[in-house]
Amino acid sequence: MSAREPRRATPEASPALRAEGIAKAFVSGKVRTQVLEGLSLSIDAGELTLISGPSGCGKSTLLAILSGLQKVDAGRVLALGSDLTALDSHALERFRLRHTGFVFQGFNLFPALNALEQVALPLHYLGLPDRQAQERAMQSLDEVGMTPRIHLRPGELSGxxxxxxxxxxxxxxHPELLFADEPTSALDAANGQIIIDILHRIARSHGTTVLCVSHDPRLTHHADRMLSMEDGRILSDRRAEPLHHEA
Structure with missing residues (x-):
């Protein structure tokens, strides 16, 4: 499988993500907890959308469902025009590999690999030759200011x-969709701000659709759209003032 050039958003493009009447519950013993019920939502392409709300409100579950990491009990999810709820596990894994990127609170790095190897690894799964994978990994590390640290392993790096x-x-x-779950919660203020700036730049410079779950109030100054959740429902849906759309 060869690498695919990223598809960029246009003003006429369909929503990058759409949820239609999705429901999700978790069962523990005899206790059934309804996390989402009949939730519908559209996410526009090329924007940074922030989902906030108290712990347990369903925001991380919503992110996992929209990214294809979790299945819905009812409803459907369309991502880049594909119905994720209709895909089998193999097709869903292939979709995530080719079209999505993930950033988690716990970093999810391999202890034995250095920074360059960490970044190049998924590119090998995409079928890129070693040299091209190394070059693209170097470019991405340079973009986030990590060129001087490429040969260090996670144990030698700060949070x-x-x-x-x-x-x-x-x-x-080069994902069309980037999902970030509490990307700044384990970081101090200075490092958190760096991560926020990088996510903002990714949406602006690459046309990537960035969906971020976070409690960090600083993200509201960079988001195109802010969704507030409580008890599995979207309570408010606000868009940024025009000034926030300036690069």
């Missing part, structure tokens, strides 16, 4: 540096 490596790994695939 902020680990998160930058994780973002570079996602970015190197």
């Amino acid at each position: 902020g540096e680990k998160q930058r490596v994780a973002i570079a790994r996602a970015l190197a695939k």
Whole structure:
């Protein structure tokens, strides 16, 4: 399988993500907890959308469903025109590999690999030759300011540096969709701001659709759209003022 050039958003493009009447519940013993019920939502292409809300409100579950990491109990999810709810596990895994990038609170790095190897690894799964994978990994690490640290392993990096490596790994695939779950919660203020700036730049410079779940209020100054959730429902849906759309 060869690498695919990223598809960029246009003003006339359909929503990058659409949820239609999705429901999700979790069962533990005899207790059934309804997390989402009949939720519908559209996410525009090329924008940074922030989902916030108290712990347990369903925002991380919504992110996992929209990214194809979790199945719905009812409803459907369309991503880049594909109905994720109709895909089998193999097709869903292939879709995530080719079209999505993920950034998690816990970084999800391999302890034995250095930064360059971390970023190049998914590119090998995409079928890129070693040289091309190395070049693209270097470009992504440079974009997040990690060039001087490419030969260091996670144990030799700070929390902020680990998160930058994780973002570079996602970015190197040229994803149309980037999902970030609490990307700044484990970081101090300075490193958190660096990560926020990088996510903002990815949406602006690459035309990537960035969907971020976070409690961090600083993200509201960079988001195109802000969704607030509570008890599995979207309570408010606000768009940024025109000034926030300036690069």
